[in-house]
Amino acid sequence: MKLCIKNGRVLDPASGLDKTACVNIEDGIIKSIGEAETADETIDAAGKLVLPGLIDLHVHFREPGREDQETIAGGCRIAAKSGYTSVVTMPNTNPPIDNQALVKFIKHEAEKSGLLNIFPAAAVSKGMKGEEISEMGELHTAGAVAFTDDGKPVSSSILMRRALEYSRMFDVPIMAHEEDHLLVDSGVINEGKVSASLGLRGIPNAAEEVMIARDVIIAGLSKGRLHVQHISSGGSVEIIRNAKKRGVKVTCETAPHYFSLTDEVVREKLALAKMNPPLRTEDDRIKIIEGLKDGTIDAIATDHAPHLMNEKRQEIEFAPNGIIGLETAVPLMITKLVKENGLSYNEVFAKVTCNPAKIIKIKKGEIKPGYDADIVIIDPEKKVIINDDFVASNCKNTPFMGAELFGSVECTILSGRITYKA
């Protein structure tokens, strides 16, 4: 089976390639980039971007436990529609992913769907209780690519030390959701001008920053690989920038909402703008974009978190944290980073292709002969309106509802097979 993607603007963030060319694919593998070869099927990509299939380091697919919010099969479909070919699922399901059988179950469900590669993250502690480290060796053998108790922090510093030490045997990252619960102090939104006027309890930047500061120091001590999840504050960028300079093995991700929105939108969107960590201020937003520009922030991950609208239609204090993120990711990256802030396509898309691939050590995220033919074709000038028709997710909990953005996913290809076509 031969496939040829013709005349697109081929971008490969890993090598910096940016030229109009054809991508020839044979039996699910990229064969060459250049002149068109004879093929069984051709796709015309003229005027569009041809990129490595996107990789998301942070999604919540809710199965097992909350299949009413999202299933693995449903999540795979949404990811393919959004231009993604690989994702890392978070283990905070019910039960949590802390044994081999569950890791295999998730991989099996994804294979059944045939739409997406799932690389599960497993719990860093047994039962996600934050007490004893999980069986990392067994979990890694079963297919876990990282360990995390995402949804909550590893509050015990000694547990964090042990996890960062032990995981060195397998060279896998510990992904850390950073918050100091005592400083969060039942906060609901960012602590600042908005929380002061709305009388909602605030979550200070410090709640995130003190934990990141703690963990980069522990990472230095233990020499393990720390990956900091969903950073939202300017101070976090600064701490990680310094740690990297000192040679600490630390990487990090932010989410599209942190470079697109500020806590001001809470006034209008209420619980739909509630997530953890919370939306911060304009100053933080600018520093997040600076961190993306200078490479301090390695990856953009969506933290895709489906919640039923009924759960969000409550008093903001009672509503759950989180928003869906897959479908809005490409339009936000193109609109907010490329168009509004002048980052190049390769700079931006490195954060969702080769960089995350390196963090979880998979041979993906590049358009290069010999690599899996995971590819996405994007029309960067096409407008998308985020509305009920556009959002195919079962859950529609997004503060971007109503937004008009640029960048439409036209086609997604997984190992040479089309998994989505607009």
Place this chain on the structure above:
Amino acid sequence: MTKNALVLFESMTLKRKDLLDISSLSHDEIIYIFEAAKIFKKVFTETNKKFSFLSGRTVCMLFIEPSTRTRLSFEIAAKRLSADVISVAPSTSSLVKGESLIDTVKTLEAMKTGFIVMRHPVSLAPDFLSRNCEAHVINGGDGNHAHPTQALLDGFSVYERTGSLKGLKVAIVGDIKHSRVARSGIELFTKMGSEVVLCGPPTLLPDDFSLYGIEMTFDLDSILPKLDVVNMLRIQLERQKGSLFPSIREYNKYFSLTKDRLKKCRKDVIVMHPGPINRGIEIDDFVADCENAIIEEQVTNGIAVRMAVFSLLCGKTLEDINKEK
């Protein structure tokens, strides 16, 4: 207020669906409420007359957080306007049985409730409610966010004495952080041209208010001589457990309005308190009962202001009110 301006207001209709906070009210709407309250107060204190504005309409008191004073004040105001009043108390509310706020309100609406007066322990609950129902929503206090009718009655209590709030120096003293009375008060007095100063210990005085350009101080004694109005907030005694202040004794030492402190104030300073008072804690007996304190007056004004708010929401003009009085 000048005569010409009054004529303008006479026939003004200020129809709006809800009263959720002070920030969404215009300067003119606030003046309207003050002027309407003046008329209602006179009628209310001098006669037994009822107005017909809410005749045949149902007002539901949805008090998810208990409050006898505020509920009674709204109830009397609604009844003076001939409304039928029903109460949903927290103990009988299905909300405690796990029914969502939305479902409760849909039920109330199906029963043709025209107005919902809500008090709720969490911030922004009325904002959320107002987007999901047709009835007029009046915020009777939500979390630490807003208590617009309290701010309006505080503002009115000063307005009826001074004729204007412009240029007045108003202090709000105590637990600013956890106070909806403070937040709405700041917005109202600022909007009406007063100069607001906040005073309390740093643990109860969020720095972020300075982002709005509001003066803040930890030193009560230093501001006393400059004040036209001092609004003392009620301190929740359980805050001490959260290390927000070390002891009642120490709180009292720095932030209580005592007889000695009153001497440092101007002779005509207006002392307010939203009640109920912790006598001897935020304010001492002498001050609570002195000439400058208008604490009981505030209670009467609460009814007049709430009558004005109901009238505003059903589109009545000052002319209408004058005609019926």
